[in-house]
Amino acid sequence: MTSDAPTRAYRRLSVEERRSQLLESALTLFAHRAPEEVSLDDVAEAAGVSRPLVYRYFPGGKQQLYEAALRSAADELRGCFAEPPQGPLIERLGRALDRYLSFVGEHDAGFSALLQGGSVVETSRTTAIVDGVRRAAAEHIMRHLDVEEPGPRLLMTVRMWITAVEAASLIWLDQDKRPPLDELRDGLVDHFVAGLAVTAGRDEQTAAVVRSALALETPDGPVASLARRVLPVVADAAHLL
Amino acid sequence: MTSDAPTRAYRRLSVEERRSQLLESALTLFAHRAPEEVSLDDVAEAAGVSRPLVYRYFPGGKQQLYEAALRSAADELRGCFAEPPQGPLIERLGRALDRYLSFVGEHDAGFSALLQGGSVVETSRTTAIVDGVRRAAAEHIMRHLDVEEPGPRLLMTVRMWITAVEAASLIWLDQDKRPPLDELRDGLVDHFVAGLAVTAGRDEQTAAVVRSALALETPDGPVASLARRVLPVVADAAHLL
Numbered sequence: 243m244t245s246d247a248p249t250r251a252y253r254r255l256s257v258e259e260r261r262s263q264l265l266e267s268a269l270t271l272f273a274h275r276a277p278e279e280v281s282l283d284d285v286a287e288a289a290g291v292s293r294p295l296v297y298r299y300f301p302g303g304k305q306q307l308y309e310a311a312l313r314s315a316a317d318e319l320r321g322c323f324a325e326p327p328q329g330p331l332i333e334r335l336g337r338a339l340d341r342y343l344s345f346v347g348e349h350d351a352g353f354s355a356l357l358q359g360g361s362v363v364e365t366s367r368t369t370a371i372v373d374g375v376r377r378a379a380a381e382h383i384m385r386h387l388d389v390e391e392p393g394p395r396l397l398m399t400v401r402m403w404i405t406a407v408e409a410a411s412l413i414w415l416d417q418d419k420r421p422p423l424d425e426l427r428d429g430l431v432d433h434f435v436a437g438l439a440v441t442a443g444r445d446e447q448t449a450a451v452v453r454s455a456l457a458l459e460t461p462d463g464p465v466a467s468l469a470r471r472v473l474p475v476v477a478d479a480a481h482l483l
Numbered sequence: 484m485t486s487d488a489p490t491r492a493y494r495r496l497s498v499e500e501r502r503s504q505l506l507e508s509a510l511t512l513f514a515h516r517a518p519e520e521v522s523l524d525d526v527a528e529a530a531g532v533s534r535p536l537v538y539r540y541f542p543g544g545k546q547q548l549y550e551a552a553l554r555s556a557a558d559e560l561r562g563c564f565a566e567p568p569q570g571p572l573i574e575r576l577g578r579a580l581d582r583y584l585s586f587v588g589e590h591d592a593g594f595s596a597l598l599q600g601g602s603v604v605e606t607s608r609t610t611a612i613v614d615g616v617r618r619a620a621a622e623h624i625m626r627h628l629d630v631e632e633p634g635p636r637l638l639m640t641v642r643m644w645i646t647a648v649e650a651a652s653l654i655w656l657d658q659d660k661r662p663p664l665d666e667l668r669d670g671l672v673d674h675f676v677a678g679l680a681v682t683a684g685r686d687e688q689t690a691a692v693v694r695s696a697l698a699l700e701t702p703d704g705p706v707a708s709l710a711r712r713v714l715p716v717v718a719d720a721a722h723l724l
Contacts, residue, residue, distance in 0.1 A: 358610060369599060394661065395670075398654050402647040402674065409646035413639050420635065429636075429685060433643070436677035443712030444670060456720040466723035471684030473724075479697040482707035483714075 261299050264289050269311040273349040277308055277363040308363045309371070312356070316375050319345055323382040330458045332431060332465055334386055339407070339427050346411045347419055354415050357408055379404050387451050395445040399437050406433060432468050502540050505530050510552040514590040518549055518604040549604045550612070553597070557616050560586055564623040571699045573672060573706055575627055580648070580668050587652045588660060595656050598649055620645050628692050636686040640678050647674060673709050 255263060267289040271280045282304055286293045300306045322341035325334045346353050355361055356372065380400050384392050392400070407430055414426055421429075442449040459465045496504060508530040512521045523545055527534045541547045563582035566575045587594050596602050597613065624641050625633050633641070648671055655667055662670075683690040700706045 364605065394658060398651055398670075401654060402650050405650035406643040406647045409643050410639055413642060417635060425685075429639075429682065432681040432684070433678060436681040437674060439713050439717055440673040440677040440709065441670065442716040443673070443709060444666075449716045452716055453719055456717065456723070459720065459723055461723050463723070465720065468681065468684060469717075469720065469723060472680050475683040475690045475693055476680055476697065476710075478694055479700065479706065479710065482697070482700055482702050482704070482710060 260291075260295075264291070264296060264299055264307070265310055265314055268307045269314060272308060272311050273315075273352040275351050276355040277304075277352075277361055278355075280304070280308075282307070305363055305365075309365075309367055312368055312371050315349065315352075316371050319375050320378045323379055325382070325386070327386060330460065330463050331386055331455045332435060332459065333463065335383070335434060336427060336431050336464060338382070339430055340423070342407070343411065343414075343423050343427055346415065347423065350415050350419075354412055357412055376401070376404055388454070389447070389451060393445065393447045395441055396448045396451065399441040399448065403434050403437050406430075428464065431464055435465055435468060501532075501536075505532070505537060505540055505548070506551055506555055509548045510555060513549060513552050514556075514593040516592050517596040518545075518593075518602055519596075521545070521549075523548070546604055546606075550606075550608055553609055553612050556590065556593075557612050560616050561619045564620055566623070566627070568627060571701065571704055572627055572696045573676060573700065574704065576624070576675060577668060577672050577705060579623070580671055581664070583648070584652065584655075584664050584668055587656065588664065591656050591660075595653055598653055617642070617645055629695070630688070630692060634686065634688045636682055637689045637692065640682040640689065644675050644678050647671075669705065672705055676706055676709060 264285065268280075268285050271284055271288060282293055282296050285307060286296045289296070296307070297303065300310065319342065322345055323338050325338045327334075356364075356368070380397070383400050383404075384390075384397075389396065410426065410430060414420070438448060438452050438455070442452040456465065505526065509521075509526050512525055512529060523534055523537055526548060527537045530537070537548070538544065541551065560583065563586055564579050566579045568575075597605075597609070621638070621641050624645075625631075625638075630637065651667065651671060655661070679689060679693050679696070683693040697706065
């Protein structure tokens with residue numbers, strides 16, 4: 243209870259403004275605590291309004307607020323993926339990933355609770371919202387790779403990488419955000435390049451994508467740097483060829 | 484109702500035998516249907532017993548049966564990972580993965596429902612069982628890589644791959660088990676090699692692991708075959724070095 247809470251409660255807000263304000267308070271709470279640890283009273287207090295007012299806007303209570311907050315977070319995440327289709331591909335991916343990881347870092351506990359499963363607020367609707375973000379990520383990547391109809395091998399490779407990014411994000415949060423975001427991002431970009439390269443060995447569509455992507459790279463770009471780091475390690479395997 | 488069901492119900496089984504029988508019936512049902520689509524009546528009918536008898540053994544009803552079946556499936560999955568620590572590393576991984584994917588193929592709908600989340604039977608306990616299997620997989624891999632104390636980069640790489648395998652398994656089931664299991668397995672093994680190689684470029688511990696693993700490989704093994712397939716695709720990138 244802060245002394246200015248009652249004052250704020252009397253501010254005249256339009257229905258839309260009030261709804262946004264409640265949603266924003268809820269999102270802030272759900273971002274840093276497990277949904278189990280957020281009550282409607284917490285949301286009311288954070289927004290400086292009464293509990294009945296929260297119910298008036300969200301008659302479904304906490305579940306409805308959680309889903310609305312999740313939808314708003316999903317929209318924000320989709321925004322992170324937007325990137326102009328110019329310049330070397332892998333650098334575009336790095337910038338999008340940078341925004342994604344910043345978002346993850348800013349919504350730590352909520353992100354973990356959401357993706358780790360087993361939460362009381364998890365329903366087929368929340369799962370669908372999360373899947374929608376994953377699908378959007380895959381679509382963005384395909385657009386940048388200039389692939390209109392991805393075959394099953396390319397699609398599986400991209401979707402595997404997206405899941406691996408989620409797993410890495412959870413581990414990163416669990417390790418108190420170590421290594422630093424930059425290093426995590428660069429490592430994930432490397433994994434993307436490696437995953438595509440490996441699938442390219444079995445799939446002509448992916449091979450064409452890799453060739454186009456490599457043609458856009460420069461000697462001071464991330465792929466060249468990756469190659470320079472990895473080649474000395476695998477050089478010992480020359481006996482295999 | 485089959486005509487021999489009542490007869491089977493009267494067979495004298497020990498408590499342990501009866502429990503196993505009920506569990507087995509439940510596991511078969513949960514393997515091929517979403518948990519929402521399995522009722523206690525289904526389990527009773529499949530086991531040829533009465534519904535009250537099922538309740539006597541599993542007073543917690545469907546939730547308890549589901550968790551018990553999940554625990555038994557998790558034990559079976561852990562068994563898939565066991566592999567003698569001899570011979571080329573990557574072939575050991577291929578054999579373990581082969582057993583894992585066969586298990587996934589035999590428990591299709593249940594595996595999907597479990598990992599896709601949002602199910603009514605999902606609780607923090609079921610999540611913990613699934614996480615236990617993931618942890619066991621990572622421990623097996625570390626043991627084969629001969630690493631006693633994995634650093635954060637190696638551990639993250641292995642855990643990312645395990646998650647990517649799960650994602651690939653779900654996509655595979657969703658695509659009616661295409662490509663064939665062999666091709667999926669080989670592709671996943673390739674991804675493991677590529678993931679380690681990429682992390683080796685940034686992490687000395689992983690580099691040492693990769694060098695040891697490569698030393699065990701032969702020119703007709705999976706890593707040599709991977710290198711022969713990928714090198715022609717990335718050869719165009721010579722301008723980057």
